[in-house]
Amino acid sequence: MKTLLKLAFSSLLALPLTANAQQETFPEGSVPNEHNLEGVQWPRVDAKGNTYFKIHAPYAKKVQISFRGPMTREADGYWTYVSPKPETVGFHYYQIIVDSVSAADPGTKSYYGMSKWVSAIEIPEGLPYDKVQNVPHGDIRMKKYWSEMTQAWRMCYVYTPPQYDKNSNETYPVLYLQHGGGENETGWVFQGRMSNIIDNLIAEKKAVPMIVVMDRGYAMPPGQSTVRFDNPKTNAFLAGAAVVPPSAPRQTPRPAMNMQRMLGLFPKLLVKEIVPMIDASFRTKPTRENRAMAGLSMGAMHTYIVVMNNQDKFASLGAFSGGGAGPVDQIDTLYDGIFANPQKFNKEFKLFFMSTGSEENPDRVKTFAEAMKAKGLKNVVYYESPGTAHEWLTWRRSLHEFIPLLFK
Template sequence: MKMIKQISSIFVLCVFVSVNTMGQVVEDFIPSPVNQPGREYPQVNSEGRVRAQIMAPDANYVQLDIGGVKYDMVKDENGLWTGESAPQDQGFHYYQLNIDGASVPDPGTNYFYGAGRWGSGIEIPAYDGQFYAMKDVPHGLVSAVNYYSKLTQSFRRCFVYTPPGYEANTDERYPVLYLQHGSFEDETGWPGQGKANLIIDNLIAAEKAAPMIVVMDNGYAYKPQDNTADNIRPVSVFEEVMITEIIPMIDTKFRTMPERKHRAIAGLSMGANQTMRIIMNNLDKFSNYGGFSGTSNYPSANEIDVETFLDGKFNDGKKVNEQIDVLWLGLGTKEPEPFPGSIGAFRKMLDKQGIEHTYYESQGTAHEWQTWRRSLYQYAQLLFKNK
């Protein structure tokens, strides 16, 4: 009998913003927690508004560009431009400044790789931010691992989180979660914007998750191009890199539990697409899947033909249930199409096939890092229960 487990956000939504009946900006701005050291701007207030400043005395116009909206800034007599946005959703957001038509990072913030570039980021305090906060608990180590890929004929890098006690408990071996980023991001996304290490630290400290290794690699991997007319488009080989290069390297360099029951894979958006294909093509390597805001039918919301989808990998529901311990899907309630439609179509296919899965909705978030942080928090608690 099929079992569909549907859960909603465990967090109780509270009133976070200040009420201002006159519609004026609430003047309780404080510096963003991801500012560069000593920088007072950008700032965030209790409404979730972002206020930015930049000195540009020769500029003709400057705008704050966040959430797909540009807000005009005002210059004072000294050439200092100031402006603020409308209230933003809680969590992390990319943004930039537009100076006389040129989009540039804000020099007041740390820089994050997203939207295909290094740029500014802002953190809007969230009512549920404690699950990824820096706390006085044992912390794991995030290491940068450089390696040469024969498939791409290039040097690559992944970040590897090892849990608290890894260095001291030298006889202990650990399960591994392979965690992937989304489109136009890279391996810095999860340890940076995603705060994956802090999420896992806090879960382990609270005894809500098993100690695990987390591997965060770059999902962009291509064969070298020969630049002939017939080979002008790059060919992705990320699945091959994962299976034949990354996993063997991690099992060699780290004290892993190198069996499929002790491996999980997950990804957000583009990464959800990639990781679903990887697990369904390599069920001898993985037994747990997490899709955050995506599946392999992206972007189609049409009914899925189970006979042809992923070469019929979901055709035998009973077999899928036997092979996958955790099949987990998450989505923000404010996500735009095609994500709700494509994930909805995928879930209908799972229901029809009697395939067990867990579905989670992140309340009040869109296609953004707060959705994916919450997704990791929920997903990680279900992994490796019988390691």
């Protein structure tokens, strides 16, 4: 028995030497995707933005990488894919499609997009604003609460700034920050890297310390299901990050859709239940001047509805990739004519921020912002993210521009 154990132990010791002797080679200049699990080498990205995928599926008949194309079967049971040209800088969702079955890549972290858990590959921007730096860090807390409107338990993520627990007598302004269609309350935490962005801005003394609330933007009456964003019609309507491949045309026509069903009860729920719950649970400054809301895509729609119809509760607004506040040819009549009343608007709004990517048909947003400014409306800010479409890099950049302007 002892002899057998010694032989088995000797064999285990020899395994790393055998693995090293057959060390895998990688495309020159490439590194593992930053969203890979620890130690996983594929997919890979090089400095030019080329991507390399490798999947082990020896019994599959066909394997694809979503939004990219078919993979090539190799003799050893692996399938490979090399991008025909560099991909666009930023964060891109993808799935593996094995014999028509779509799934997240088991070698990467998973992110909630397209109403399901999917994978992501990142073409690095090469800037530090959204990276973890050696600065004081805030906390992200999970807050559960009961909703009378939906008759269900809900949960939101709440960012509290550095020193929140230590400075127990200090109160803070609040930003309500919403995700887009097909995503959820985890979006800004993980895909959006909001805590890194805000931590770094606070450390640079460019931002006021604040609380940030990120809730799930779907809320329906009991017994009704929410709209899902994993079908072609809904995806085309939103033209979201989950459905814009790196090489696809950036301007997607939007078919008709039941807007009321998509937005559901959430705008009312935020005002009637979430805001009071946050004010009761955290040390907030519960005044309109210290309360703001922002969101991307569907979240921008939520933001317009909530803020423009509750100006007694919010004084600042941020709409990222959400168009203007309405048709520009109707600007004088929108929201009880507030855009036609500079005196009232300038008194009510501390910040009216609109942003878009340069590759997602920015004219509509830019024209609305210019029309507002032409009417003498102040505190109107337009930001255009260069070279990006309806995707997370647009929204990270937008948040980075928006936060320093809040609560000043």
